[in-house]
Amino acid sequence: MTQGQVRPYLRTVALACGxxxxxxxxxxxxxxxxGRCLVLRGANGAGKSTLLxxxxxxxxxxxxxxxxxxxxGVHLLSHRNAVKPRLTVLxxxxxxxxVNGATGIxxxxxxxxxxxGAITHLDAGYLSAGQTRRLALARLLVTRRPVWLxxxxxxxxxxxxxxxxxxxxxxxxxxxxxxxxxxxxxxxxDPASVDALTIEAHR
Amino acid sequence: xxxxxxxxxxxxxxxxxxxGDVLTLVLFFVITGAIxxxxxxxxxxxxxxxxxxxxxxxxxxxxLLGLDRLFRPDHEDGTLALLRLSGLPMPxxxxxxxxxxxxxxxxxxxxxxxxxxxxxxxxxxxxxxxxLSLLVGTPALAAFGSxxxxxxxxxxxxxxxxxxxxxxxxxxxLIFGAGSIGGQQAxxxxxxxxxxxxxxxxFAPFAAALAISSADD
Numbered sequence: 303m304t305q306g307q308v309r310p311y312l313r314t315v316a317l318a319c320g321x322x323x324x325x326x327x328x329x330x331x332x333x334x335x336x337g338r339c340l341v342l343r344g345a346n347g348a349g350k351s352t353l354l355x356x357x358x359x360x361x362x363x364x365x366x367x368x369x370x371x372x373x374x375g376v377h378l379l380s381h382r383n384a385v386k387p388r389l390t391v392l393x394x395x396x397x398x399x400x401v402n403g404a405t406g407i408x409x410x411x412x413x414x415x416x417x418x419g420a421i422t423h424l425d426a427g428y429l430s431a432g433q434t435r436r437l438a439l440a441r442l443l444v445t446r447r448p449v450w451l452x453x454x455x456x457x458x459x460x461x462x463x464x465x466x467x468x469x470x471x472x473x474x475x476x477x478x479x480x481x482x483x484x485x486x487x488x489x490x491x492d493p494a495s496v497d498a499l500t501i502e503a504h505r
Numbered sequence: 506x507x508x509x510x511x512x513x514x515x516x517x518x519x520x521x522x523x524x525g526d527v528l529t530l531v532l533f534f535v536i537t538g539a540i541x542x543x544x545x546x547x548x549x550x551x552x553x554x555x556x557x558x559x560x561x562x563x564x565x566x567x568x569l570l571g572l573d574r575l576f577r578p579d580h581e582d583g584t585l586a587l588l589r590l591s592g593l594p595m596p597x598x599x600x601x602x603x604x605x606x607x608x609x610x611x612x613x614x615x616x617x618x619x620x621x622x623x624x625x626x627x628x629x630x631x632x633x634x635x636x637l638s639l640l641v642g643t644p645a646l647a648a649f650g651s652x653x654x655x656x657x658x659x660x661x662x663x664x665x666x667x668x669x670x671x672x673x674x675x676x677x678x679l680i681f682g683a684g685s686i687g688g689q690q691a692x693x694x695x696x697x698x699x700x701x702x703x704x705x706x707x708f709a710p711f712a713a714a715l716a717i718s719s720a721d722d
Contacts, residue, residue, distance in 0.1 A: 360586050360721050378590055382583025388522035389515075400511030401591045441587075 310372035310448040310480055311335045312357065317366035319349065319356040325364055326352050327501060334482060336448070337475045339491055342484040344501035350484035353501065354378065354451045357482065374405070376449040381457065383438040387427025391418055394426050395440050402445035412443040416466060431458040439470065450474060452483040464490065508593045509601055516605040526574070530567050531613045537563040538621040549626045556625040557686035560635055561642075561679050563621065564614050568646045569671065571610035573664040575602055575654040576717065585658075585717060595714035603651045603709065611643035631687050638685040641695055642678050644702040648709035649674040655713035659720035677701060 311334065318328040326349030334340045342350045355361040357368060358378045370376060385394050395409040406412070413419050416436040421429075426437065435458045442450060455467045468490040471481050475495050483489065489496075520526060541559050542552055579585045588598050615636055622632040653671035660666060678701055685694035 355586075355721070358586075358590060360589060375592065376590060378587065380583055380586065382581075382586070384583040384587050386515075386519060386582075386584075388519055393515075393518065397511060397515045398587070400515075401508045401588070401593060403508070403592060 308336050310370070310478075312371070312449060312480060312482070313369045314357070315367050315369075317356070317368060318364040319352055319361065320364055321352050321361065328365075330366070332499075334480050334497070336478045336480055337495060339471055339475055339481040339483060339489075339496050341489065341491075341496055341498045342482065342501060343486070343498060344484075348501045350501055351380070351453050354380070354453050354482065354484060358451050370449060372448045374445075374447045375402075376451055377442045377445070377447045379438055379442065379450070379452045379455055381453055383434050384441075385426045385429070385434050385437055387425065389426055390423050391426050391429070391437055392422040394437060395444060398441045399444040402441075402447075404444060405446040406442075406444045409440070409444050412440040413437075415443060415470075416440045417462070432460055432463060435459055436463065436466070439467065442470070442474075448479040450479060450481040450483075452481060452485075454485055455483055456485060456487045456489070508591065509597050512588075512593065512598065512601045513605065516601060517608070520605065520609050526571075527609055527613050530571055530610050531617045533570055534563050534567040534614045535617055535620055535624075537566055539624050542624065552626045553628075553631070556622075556627050556631065557635065557638075557683040557688075558679075559625060560618065560621060560639070560686070561682045564611070564639060564643065564682075565646060565675060565679060567614055568606075568610045568643065568650060569668040571606060572650050572654045572667050572671070575606055575651060576658045577654070577664065580658045580717075580720065586721065589718065595718060596710035599651060599655065599710040599713040599717070603647050603706070603713075606651065607644060607647040611639070611647060614643070615639050634686045634691060638682050638695060638698060641685070641702060642682040642698045645678045645698070645705045646675055648702070648705035649678070651713045652709050652716065655716040655720075658717060 314330055314332040317330040318325060320326045344350050352361065356363050358376055391413060392409060395413060399409050410422065413422050416439050418433060418436055429437065456464050459467065464487060471491060474481060538559050545551060576585060589595060618636055618639060619632060622635065649671050653667040656670060657667045681694045681698040681701065685691050685698055688694060
């Protein structure tokens with residue numbers, strides 16, 4: 303099925319997905335190759351998050367097939383940050399490095415990269431919403447996975463944070479990764495590597 | 506294996522930071538046992554006779570109390586979803602959490618059981634038998650509990666439903682548990698209790714993992 307396509311890539315054929323028995327997206331044929339970012343747009347409730355969860359394999363598709371050609375798995379950044387308030391910033395990140403495999407950069411370096419380098423030993427419960435989001439972003443850096451599924455990656459982030467997300471995605475694409483991002487904000491990525499898809503809310 | 510140990514350490518560290526969680530369960534266990542003499546009257550003979558049952562009921566209730574902590578916080582903050590995307594198989598995740606649940610909600614009860622023995626007028630032999638039966642039987646309660654907690658993880662009021670689901674499953678554990686303390690066939694009751702624990706601990710991670718995977722759909 304690879305048809306000589308360069309890895310990694312993500313392809314869907316006639317994909318239909320939905321939540322709670324309600325179909326949201328139907329007949330979706332996607333092809334995202336290495337170094338490409340697909341930006342999903344669409345109104346609230348159109349099914350962007352559901353599509354990402356389905357692509358991640360967390361929700362079963364209603365129809366169609368998903369083919370993700372990579373050995374290392376996918377990273378999902380959902381609206382839930384999976385940050386434990388009672389553990390320190392570094393402990394939170396080191397946990398994911400340990401569970402997912404420390405194949406990326408060092409946790410301390412990752413925290414520096416997302417701007418949390420000065421508060422690595424603070425309990426994560428004291429972080430602001432934006433800082434918590436940055437900690438969640440750092441999780442993508444400590445384990446190298448070529449496929450990133452990002453749900454509102456810039457949520458709660460300041461202007462500098464928007465630039466950070468754009469830079470991180472840019473570096474990820476340059477390193478041969480691919481990304482699918484659902485967002486309402488202009489990400490500020492190099493237009494040459496970005497495809498856009500608008501998901502229509504059909505009821 | 507190292508991912509499994511990382512998860513185990515992560516869970517234990519959170520319990521350590523949690524403050525009074527463990528102490529609450531132990532106090533609940535002791536208090537449940539301690540109020541029985543007030544309810545049935547201070548008849549030493551009667552108390553000594555029903556003591557095994559009281560200890561097991563107290564342990565059962567205390568372990569139910571800890572169930573809601575097992576998967577719900579991780580489900581709500583998205584940790585469980587990310588663990589499904591990690592390389593770690595879901596049954597291993599459940600096994601780690603089950604082990605921590607036992608260490609947090611059962612082992613401290615074992616340590617506190619001498620206190621309950623004094624309150625319930627148990628003698629030394631009976632205390633020894635009680636501790637042995639708790640040691641052998643509580644893994645089964647932890648196993649059934651994790652299945653119950655996993656099945657109800659997607660429900661908003663699941664914290665209340667899980668105990669109702671778990672109670673019927675736990676009946677054999679209570680029967681053989683209480684039977685293995687100073688009963689006529691205490692020896693065979695302990696063996697059956699051990700069989701229950703081994704079987705349920707072996708199967709529960711797979712059943713619970715299946716329930717968690719379908720909770721997101």
